[in-house]
Amino acid sequence: MHIPDGFLDLKICLITYALTIIFWFFAFRKAKETLTDKQIPLMAVLTAMFFAAQMMNYPIIGGTTAHLLGGPILAITLGPYGGLISMSVILLIQALFFGDGGLTTLGANVWNMGIIGVFIPYIVWILLPKNRNRMVLGAFLGAFIGDVLAAISAGLELGFSTKFLYGISISVPVMAVHHSIMGVGEGIVTSIIILILLKSRPDLLNLPKITPKWLTK
Amino acid sequence: MKSKKMIIAGMIVSIIFVIVGCVWLSASAETLDKVAEELEAFESPIWNPPLPDYELPGFEGNLIVNIGIGILFTLIIFTVAFGVGKVLQKSVRK
Numbered sequence: 001m002h003i004p005d006g007f008l009d010l011k012i013c014l015i016t017y018a019l020t021i022i023f024w025f026f027a028f029r030k031a032k033e034t035l036t037d038k039q040i041p042l043m044a045v046l047t048a049m050f051f052a053a054q055m056m057n058y059p060i061i062g063g064t065t066a067h068l069l070g071g072p073i074l075a076i077t078l079g080p081y082g083g084l085i086s087m088s089v090i091l092l093i094q095a096l097f098f099g100d101g102g103l104t105t106l107g108a109n110v111w112n113m114g115i116i117g118v119f120i121p122y123i124v125w126i127l128l129p130k131n132r133n134r135m136v137l138g139a140f141l142g143a144f145i146g147d148v149l150a151a152i153s154a155g156l157e158l159g160f161s162t163k164f165l166y167g168i169s170i171s172v173p174v175m176a177v178h179h180s181i182m183g184v185g186e187g188i189v190t191s192i193i194i195l196i197l198l199k200s201r202p203d204l205l206n207l208p209k210i211t212p213k214w215l216t217k
Numbered sequence: 218m219k220s221k222k223m224i225i226a227g228m229i230v231s232i233i234f235v236i237v238g239c240v241w242l243s244a245s246a247e248t249l250d251k252v253a254e255e256l257e258a259f260e261s262p263i264w265n266p267p268l269p270d271y272e273l274p275g276f277e278g279n280l281i282v283n284i285g286i287g288i289l290f291t292l293i294i295f296t297v298a299f300g301v302g303k304v305l306q307k308s309v310r311k
Contacts, residue, residue: 001249006261031305040302041220045227047298048291052231055238055271055287057247064248065241089298093290099266154249166256178248201223 001069001154001179002094002109005102008161016157017107023115024088026212027081034079034210042204043078047086050074054090058185066182069150071117072125072143072190077197079209080122087114108157112150120146121190122215132198135205139194140187147186151179228295235287239271239280 008016035043050070057065070090074083091109094100101109121142128138155175159168197204209216253259268274268286276282 001247003249004260005263007253007258028305031302032308035302035306037306038220040299040306041224043302044295044299045224045231048295049227049231049234051294052234052238052287052291056234057238057241060248064251066248085301086298089294089301093294093297095266096264097266097268097290098271099262099264099269100271102260102262103264164253164256164258170256171252174252175248178252204223 001066001113001151001175002091002101003105003112003154003157004099005104007102007164008105008108008157009163012157012161013104013107016105016111020107020110020115023081023084024110027084027210030081030212031085031210034208035082036208039078039082039207039210042207043082043086046070046074046077047089050086051090051093054094060178060181064178066179066185068182068186068189069113069117069147071113071150072121072139072146072186073193075118075122076125076139076142076190076194077204077207079211080119080215081212082210083118083122084110084114085210087118108154112153112157116153117146117150119215120149122211126215135198136191136194139190143190144180144183144187147183148176148180151175151182228291231291232288235291236284239283239287 050068050073053068053070055067057067060066071083071087074086078086088110091101091106091114095103095106095109121139124142124145125138128134152172152175155172156168158164158175159166159171164171194205271283271286272278273282273286
């Protein structure tokens, strides 16, 4: 889902950068207030883990592959602003060192994977009342919906970009259909990780979250 | 102590991801790349990354080098994320 340089026109790049910068501003400000000694190692480990997970491309349809985003777990354990910071570190290093996603499109990639792909799973997660089964269901649904919406967002950016030859009627369905399969994979992995955490380290699910006030329970 | 265990477990899982990922990585293109190819859209990079497509120039397709790069950058990202966390935490204590 990493959009490279050249796929988005200047207008789309600027709009997505502007939106992302607003979220970065609030995320860093909130992180300063809430980060604890327990959260920092967790944030570092999860950031490294989902960088590694993004290297694991699994086959989906039509000879294409997809990879996990990691946004749902980052959001559930760290809060959406924490997840945004983690995902931004991953995406910046991927763009700078590996050319995985462009620099002009970094704002769009962070918007899709680091904001939509993080906030949507968190919203779904907190909407469900908390018992064990609902936590697992919430993790699955949140991850699935988050991945599909992130893909739709990428499809809209591509479709509205004058650099991309085809409009949203093609770009959005293609991205959504392919990534809905990835969303199922992300949902399953997220649910499994939540189950493991519930059994072995439930305290990690109860850490204070780096989250905006409007998403505080 | 609990954090130490969590870090070790997390890094072991990450290394497993890297190894599995490097073995599978070249299987086929990512959806967006494939779609772009079909729709005749082209990348125009503004920056030459030192390790394009997670490979060391001159050692393309070398599984051991690719795994090495993956593990090295997993450790770098751990350090960067840890550093970002510490800097943010420090900045509020001043």
